[in-house]
Amino acid sequence: MLSxxxxxxxxxxxxRAIKRTAKSPGGFLVGGFAALILLGGILLRLPFxxxxxxxxxxxxxxxxASAVCVTGLVTMDTGKDFSFIGQLIILLLIQIGGLGxxxxxxxxxxxxxxxxxxxxxxxxxxxxxxPEILFDLRRIFRQIVLVTIGIEAVxxxxxxxxxxxxxxxxxxxxxxxxxxxxSFCNAGFSLWNDSLCRFSDSTAVxxxxxxxxxxxxxxxTVLLELWDECTARKTFRLSFHSQLVLCMxxxxxxxxxxxxxxxxxxxxxxx
Numbered sequence: 001m002l003s004x005x006x007x008x009x010x011x012x013x014x015x016r017a018i019k020r021t022a023k024s025p026g027g028f029l030v031g032g033f034a035a036l037i038l039l040g041g042i043l044l045r046l047p048f049x050x051x052x053x054x055x056x057x058x059x060x061x062x063x064x065a066s067a068v069c070v071t072g073l074v075t076m077d078t079g080k081d082f083s084f085i086g087q088l089i090i091l092l093l094i095q096i097g098g099l100g101x102x103x104x105x106x107x108x109x110x111x112x113x114x115x116x117x118x119x120x121x122x123x124x125x126x127x128x129x130x131p132e133i134l135f136d137l138r139r140i141f142r143q144i145v146l147v148t149i150g151i152e153a154v155x156x157x158x159x160x161x162x163x164x165x166x167x168x169x170x171x172x173x174x175x176x177x178x179x180x181x182x183s184f185c186n187a188g189f190s191l192w193n194d195s196l197c198r199f200s201d202s203t204a205v206x207x208x209x210x211x212x213x214x215x216x217x218x219x220x221t222v223l224l225e226l227w228d229e230c231t232a233r234k235t236f237r238l239s240f241h242s243q244l245v246l247c248m249x250x251x252x253x254x255x256x257x258x259x260x261x262x263x264x265x266x267x268x269x270x271x
Contacts, residue, residue: 033068040064040093049086067093072188079191090189091178098185099148100220144220147227148184155180155212162204183212214253218245 041061043049049060059075066073067090078087156176163172175191182189190196199205215223222242229238238246 037065051083068097070097070187094185094187152180158208183209184216186216
């Protein structure tokens with residue numbers, strides 16, 4: 001049998017380890033990340049988040065993890081199995097995941113007035129790839145939110161104009177906002193069980209969603225630097241990170257398009 005001293009020692013050491021981890025940027029990030037997924041799973045499990053039949057906790061937890069991690073993998077039909085409130089919760093999880101948990105961790109560290117060590121500061125700077133983030137986290141976070149909302153709003157306006165032709169104004173408005181956020185965050189969630197197959201011939205819809213996906217894929221660091229490049233009164237040079245992201249994104253996009261154009265039909269496989 002375990003002695004009282006052994007149990008107390010285990011409890012004390014475990015508590016100290018948890019507190020020490022929670023105070024570090026890495027622990028704060030992982031803890032917040034896990035807590036957000038768990039909270040989303042619990043909220044989606046509530047009855048008013050379901051459309052016409054109960055959804056198990058495993059499915060809601062998986063949906064929450066997929067939304068926060070913006071993977072697009074689903075076990076349930078988002079538009080059919082979840083109610084309007086459930087869909088809004090999923091959309092909120094997507095938006096939080098798209099903004100980046102590291103951004104929230106950085107801002108949280110400043111709001112909690114926890115002093116970063118030199119090693120932690122260097123790690124955070126390398127992760128965010130913007131040196132000034134260590135000096136004005138709130139300003140950077142505000143810029144990220146404004147750029148994100150601005151791009152998503154423009155995308156939603158264009159999508160609304162296209163959706164309105166095939167559905168009511170209310171449905172078009174909601175669908176436009178949902179798919180604009182989902183596309184910019186690269187989440188892959190859709191309100192329709194056929195995803196976007198119904199718009200396969202719509203250049204405006206697919207073009208708008210493609211632009212949103214590309215901009216979201218570039219990342220907030222690149223978008224903010226591009227904004228500085230466009231608004232700076234003096235010569236502004238993009239960082240190596242932004243140059244690399246833009247070059248590789250262009251190479252993969254146009255390279256993939258070229259390969260699909262050459263081999264996408266499958267005719268080259270015919271003997």
